[in-house]
Amino acid sequence: MRSVRGMSILAALLVLASALGYREGSLLTREGGAPQHQAVIHKVEDEYGPPYSPWSSSESTSLSSSTPPQARSTADREVEHLQKSDASRKIAYLTFDDGPSSHTPRILDILQRQHVQATFFVIGKERETDKRMYRRIVEEGHVLGNHTYSHDYSRIYRSTEAFQRDVERLNMLLEEQTGVKPDILRFPGGSNNHISWKAGGRRIMASIAREMSKQGIAYFDWNVSSADAAAVTLDKQSIVQAVKQNSAHKDRIIVLMHDMDKKTTTVEALPEIITFLKREGYEFKGLDKEESFRCQFLQPPA
Ligand SMILES: [Zn+2]
Incomplete structure (x- = not known):
């Protein structure tokens, strides 16, 4: 009798453990997963560097007993954050880099x-138009987000101070x-770009990320690439297709x-x-330092 009861308690514990494990795992995969845009068009990496960084291992693996404590607490924070705000809603943050350009008025009109x-x-x-x-x-x-004043890799990634100066110069203008x-x-x-290594060495992104975080500036990467950097001018349908594929299950x-x-x-x-994402049930929001889901390939080191 006793051993039967012992067995059923053990079975219940096992069910509970696997249910918890499943939940954590699926959340992490969906919300903090590795930059999945690589899955669709690999050429994107040419411009943005391979998706490797020494600190991003927590993003590409699911939670397990081998997860370092730092990664676990980051993931836990992410989960808590989601529970607090908009947990059940789908939210899309459209981001446009490198502007203003001759297209900005049309983008704003749309x-x-x-x-x-x-x-x-x-x-x-x-220029006045800009x-x-x-x-x-x-x-x-x-x-409005800061993407550095010069966007010149050899200049901004030379040192933390150089980066900071460039960011500050743009912030003043804005x-x-x-x-x-x-x-x-x-x-x-x-x-997590590697192009910076040439100017500032292998530790430069970690050093800058730490400094920005210290100053209260939040940086955002992306988890859906439109792949529009894969060619000088990629055909329209490939861009639409990339967003459709890369946003699946997120x-x-x-x-x-x-x-x-x-x-x-x-x-x-x-x-x-936009029509596709609306049909998929997404709401659209601007990124916010406090509120938004924060996708970071490289976690700011402590
Ligand atoms: Zn850019």
Whole structure:
């Protein structure tokens, strides 16, 4: 009798353990998974570097007993964060890098027509038309993010101080033009890029990431690539297709797109991308330092 009861308790524990394990695992895969855009078009890596970083192992593996304590607490925080806010909703954060460009007005028109909020990770441009675009982005309710003033890898990744100077230079311009000083950032090439090594060595991204975090600037990578960097001008349908495939089974998506003169097909693909994501049940939001799902290939080292 006793051994039967012992057996059933053991069985119940096993069921419970596997259920917990499954939940944690699936959450991590969905929300903090490795940059899955590589699955669709590998050429993207040419520009953004391979998805490896010494600190990102927690992102590419599911939670297990071998998970280092640091990774576990990060994952736990992520889970807690999701439980607190919008846990049951699907949210899409559209992001446009490298603008303003000649397409910015059209992108803004499309977003306005579709009642969609987005985030623009801009670079430093001083022409009047560009300054007007910084202002329009803010006036129309979108979020301005810092993508460095020069976007010049050999300059910004030379040292932490050089990076900081470049970021600060753009923040001053943006604050002067819009009254808003961005507190969010996207690293040119993403936080795990290897192109920076040439200018600043292998530890440079970790060093900069640590410093930015210390200063209260949040950086965001992406978990859905539109693949529009895979060619100078990728055909429209491939861009739409990449977003469809890369967003599958994800509730929080940060979509990488480019606002550059040569990216004519990104603008053409945008209405179709928005229509698709709306049909899939996503709401659209601008990135927010406190609130948003934070996708980071490289976790800021302590
Ligand atoms: Zn860029």
